[in-house]
Amino acid sequence: MGQVMLLFLGVSMWLLGCRWITHSAEALVIGVNYGLIGDDLPSPDKVIALYTSRSITRLRLFNPNATVLEALQGSAIEVILGTYNEELQRLSTDASYAADWVQTNVAPYASSVRFRYINAGNEVIPGKLASYVLPAMRNLDSALRAANLHVPVTTAVATQVLAVSYPPSQGAFSESAAGVMAPIAAFLQAKKSPLLVNVYPYFAYAGSPRDVRLDYALFTAQDVVVRDGSLGYTNLFDAMIDSMYAALEKSGGTDVDIVVSETGWPSGGGGVGATVENARVYNNNVVAHVAGSGGTPKRPAKATETYLFAMFNENLKPEGTERNFGLFRPDMSEVYHVVLSP
Ligand SMILES: *[C@@H]1O[C@H](CO)[C@@H](O)[C@H](O)[C@H]1NC(C)=O
Numbered sequence: 597m598g599q600v601m602l603l604f605l606g607v608s609m610w611l612l613g614c615r616w617i618t619h620s621a622e623a624l625v626i627g628v629n630y631g632l633i634g635d636d637l638p639s640p641d642k643v644i645a646l647y648t649s650r651s652i653t654r655l656r657l658f659n660p661n662a663t664v665l666e667a668l669q670g671s672a673i674e675v676i677l678g679t680y681n682e683e684l685q686r687l688s689t690d691a692s693y694a695a696d697w698v699q700t701n702v703a704p705y706a707s708s709v710r711f712r713y714i715n716a717g718n719e720v721i722p723g724k725l726a727s728y729v730l731p732a733m734r735n736l737d738s739a740l741r742a743a744n745l746h747v748p749v750t751t752a753v754a755t756q757v758l759a760v761s762y763p764p765s766q767g768a769f770s771e772s773a774a775g776v777m778a779p780i781a782a783f784l785q786a787k788k789s790p791l792l793v794n795v796y797p798y799f800a801y802a803g804s805p806r807d808v809r810l811d812y813a814l815f816t817a818q819d820v821v822v823r824d825g826s827l828g829y830t831n832l833f834d835a836m837i838d839s840m841y842a843a844l845e846k847s848g849g850t851d852v853d854i855v856v857s858e859t860g861w862p863s864g865g866g867g868v869g870a871t872v873e874n875a876r877v878y879n880n881n882v883v884a885h886v887a888g889s890g891g892t893p894k895r896p897a898k899a900t901e902t903y904l905f906a907m908f909n910e911n912l913k914p915e916g917t918e919r920n921f922g923l924f925r926p927d928m929s930e931v932y933h934v935v936l937s938p
Contacts, residue, residue, distance in 0.1 A: 626883050626936055627654025627674070627903035628923065629858055632661065634910040636926040640667035643907065646928055647673055651937035656857060656903045658718065660701035669708040676792070676857065676903070677701065678715045678752065679732070684725050687716060687732035694735035695742065703743050711747045714740070715792055715857070719754040722772035730780050737787070750784060752792035752857045753777075755836055758843055763824035764894070767839030768846055781849030790901075791849070792857035793840050797832040798878070802868040802917075808832065810869060815881035827893040833859065833882060834892040841894050853898070856886075860905035863931050865917035876932035879904060879923065887938045904934075 630643060637643070644667040647655060656676040657664055668675060679687060679697070686693045702711060716732040717725065729751050737749040755761065757777060759770035769777045784791055801813040811817040813832045820828035822835055829835045837854055844852050861878035862870040882902065890899040909922035909931065923934055 625654075625886055625899045625901045626652065627656060627676070627901075628652050628936075629656045629658070629903050629906040630664070631658060631906045631908065631910050631913075632664075633912045634908060634926060635912055637908055637910075638926065638928055640664040642928065644668055644671055644673065646924070647671075647907075654712065654901075654903065660697075665701070665705045665709060669705060672710065674710045674712040676713045676715060677711060678718055679736075681717050681720050681725055684717050684720065684728040684732045687735055688728035689731070691735050691738065694732070695739040698736065698739040698743055698745065702740065702745055702747065706745050711745075713789070713792070713855070714747050714749045715752045716749060718752045719756075719794065721751070721753050721757055721776050722770065726773070726776045729776065730783060733780070733783060748787060748789035750789050750792055751780065752794060754794050755796070755840065758839060760843075761836065761839035763822060764827070764829065764835045764838035765824050765842050767842030769843045774847060777843075778847040781844050781847045781852055784852045785849050788851075790853040790855045791840075791844065792855050793837070794858035794905075795833060795836050795840075795856045796859060797836065798861045798869070800832060800836070802870070805868050810874075813869075814874060814877050815885055816877065824893075829893060831881075831885070833885070837900060838892045838894040841892070853895075854900070856900055856902040858903060858905040860921045862917035862920040863922075865915075865920040867917035870917045870920065872932050876934070879932075879934045883934060883936060884938060 640663045648671060654674045658678045659680050660677060714736055716736055717729050720726055721729060733749045740747055757769050757773040758767055760766050760768045797813040801808045801810060809821060812821045815831045817830050820830055822829040840854055859882055861875040863872045863875035864870055886900045886902045891897060906921050908924050908926055909920055911919055913919045922931055924930055
């Protein structure tokens with residue numbers, strides 16, 4: 597009896613400890629992607645003012661852009677900065693190009709812009725550019741260290757790197773991705789840097805609306821939908837992240853954290869389930885989920901750092917749902933309201 601009581605007390609203290617940690621040190625974990633594929637978007641200084649006025653303290657920028665980086669100076673917003681996929685080959689083979697990249701895109705701003713991560717490539721694994729990713733990461737890491745800039749270097753992957761994602765504990769990289777992902781996992785593990793993953797329950801739902809429950813995708817299911825050993829999943833977002841954790845563990849990345857570099861839901865464009873109401877529900881629930889309860893069933897102690905996609909509807913993206921992921925219209929009015937700083 598005494599031991600059971602002690603165990604109970606111990607677990608309660610531990611739970612309290614976890615809640616305290618997630619609520620103090622990592623109280624605000626939401627960021628928003630700033631995509632620029634539109635010809636009607638507001639100027640970067642207006643955009644950064646909008647981030648600030650909505651208390652959005654993290655931003656992901658897909659490619660270096662001097663105007664945006666200048667607008668970010670002094671803003672206290674933390675920034676994930678990506679390379680162009682087209683420059684991965686050069687970055688991987690030419691150390692001086694990587695040094696120039698850092699001198700052009702990071703060093704001039706480093707005293708007034710808070711760089712959180714640099715990502716070499718977005719969603720190029722598997723594929724013909726995949727083999728350039730790790731050498732590009734290495735060259736960027738060396739160049740940053742040579743410049744005395746301490747910014748973790750990583751890459752952003754889609755969940756398409758997985759061959760198996762269900763149930764989450766069976767998550768495994770595909771054969772074509774595994775050869776590239778294993779050494780990347782080792783690099784990230786050694787550097788204690790996270791892997792960026794783009795996580796879209798929407799596409800899983802839209803691809804098989806008969807098999808994937810909408811409430812499971814939207815965080816509105818009341819009960820466990822997927823039971824996986826001792827773990828229960830009430831939402832697809834956590835299940836997708838945990839399948840990626842399982843794959844990382846099998847590839848030597850046992851301690852690598854996952855940062856969700858993109859997630860979102862389209863508010864229009866004709867896709868299955870692409871409505872303003874679903875987008876509003878999804879985005880509000882994902883924010884509440886990561887800001888409130890913290891992590892996933894597999895990694896409950898630490899809130900999942902998450903970046904919504906995206907700030908604006910972008911009119912030069914492919915027609916359809918792709919143009920309709922924005923929280924805001926180009927005139928900076930809300931497409932729907934999201935509580936971004938709970
Ligand atoms: C940087 O962003 C500005 C503002 O959106 C845009 O006009 C410009 O073309 C961008 N520059 C590059 C190099 O992408």
